[in-house]
Amino acid sequence: MDLVGEVIRSVRVGRPGARLVRQTGPRGVRFPAFEGSGFHIVLAGTCWLVSEHAGPVELRPGDVVLASAGAAHGLSPVPARLGDLPMVAFGPHPPEQGPARFEFLCGSYHLAHGAAPHYLRTLPALVVVSPDRERAPRLRALADLLRAEVAASPAGDDATVPALLDLVLVHVLRQWREEHEPGDGALTDDPAIATALREIHERPAEPWTVERLSRVAGLPRTSFARRFTELVGRPPMRYLTEWRLDRAAGLLRETDAPLATIARQVGYATEFAFSAAFRRAHGVPPGRFRRVPSPGMSGDDAPGRAGTVRAERG
Template sequence: MDLVGEVIRSVRVGRPGARLVRQTGSRGVRFPAFEGSGFHVVLAGTCWLVTEQGDPVELRPGDVVLTSAGAPHGLSSVPARLRDLPMVELGPHRPEPGPASFEFLCGSYHLGPGRAPHYLRTLPDLVVVSPDPERGPRLRALTDLLRAEVSASPEGDDATVPALLDLVLVHVLRQWRDEHEPGAGALTDDPAIATALRQIHENPAEPWTVERLSRVAGLPRTSFARRFAALVGRPPMRYVTQWRLERAAGLLRETDAPLATIARQVGYSTEFAFSAAFRRAHGMPPGSFRRMPRPAMGVSAGSAGGVRAEG
């Protein structure tokens, strides 16, 4: 099982958003904590990543900041304390006049509480990835494409934006993994657990139990459950449920299939049982989730506008 692919499948069920930020003031901007994951790519100028703990980190064009689980942070033209930076105010507005001190591209996936993928939750709250000589041209090309699409579609309704967000995140995670966790290309290198995971992913409609999964893995039931939880971060049946509902969320966003059909495809015998489980996981019934619009981009991206700050 590919580790990065698992992360992408998990975040894809969230609400994707992207925006271009042109910071014209000298005070910087503060981003609050949010339920999800995201990144910033510095496009022009230099700035400093500011966190609640630790010293500010200087960023240069091409650097990427990964907010693995939505931790609060700030970007400032000078070193600063996070509490001293004005809070970002999302919403379209006219850019402030004057030269920009720095410019960056934001991408985010808004997820439900506790829905950030397990691997991202194991990373530091904020990860900085600098351009790699080999990957640099590819990541730069993806960033240029994402910037162009966001600028052309300031309302965020361009279908290519989510795909480009996925690709940027793939490149950033792979570079981080290769630099800090060489050889950790799979969700798990345990062949027995990997076999069980593959079956869960490929056949979510199967009536899985711990007993059945342990037979697939070729392990005693107790040993399988213990190893699965240790390696994947969740007990087997909790993982099965989360995967089914993540897959269902993707089908709700990507298809017009009736709820009863989606319920059967992800292993629920009735639409009622599926709806109840989906509501518990996502905080709303599947019909409401399907109708929910994407979050506002928050910035007048078409004009490469700035961000208004409170305070």
């Protein structure tokens, strides 16, 4: 199972949106925290990424900012404090006219129930990826296509926009993983813990226990549990539960499979146990989650934890 593919499946439970922003004023713009994930692609000009707990980061054309779990942040023509930037204007506003200090695309996935997929929540709050235009021409081509589609449909709800947002996110996450997650480990380069993670990702329906996972990892149970928690940020069984329910949310939206079938696919012996766990995680029972579509989100709601990490140009 491809981890990036599973992340895309999980974010799709929220309706995606996109918007083109041309910043003509001198003060920049602030994006509030939200439940979901999103990104900005700098198209022209230079600007600074501003966050609550880290210094400003300079951005250049082609740079992509990924707000992995919806953290508050801002974009400014000069270094600034986040609280000093004006809040983004919500609604289907067309791009500002006149000379622009900088220009960028916003893409976002707003999740009405639950948080961003677990893997995205393990990333730094704000990730900056700087693709090499010679080595990574596809991301530039995707940005050009997305810009054209958003220009043709300013509300960002054209039928092709979701697919383009998915592809941009795929390429951003792949570059991040290539540079920061060597090997097959999804969250760590520790070979023992990476092996356990791979088993969880590929076989979530297995009746995993800490004991079974420790044997897969080749570690004593206590050492495995401690090392897993230190490296992944969650105890093994909590991580397993979150991964299963992220997958379940995607299956509910993408398939017509009965709840009992989905329950078995993600490791629950009964529909009742699955429904109770899903409701605790997402705030609604799975049947209601499937019936009620997530509210749309225009691209101006796009992105947003503290900390900023840059993946440098190759």
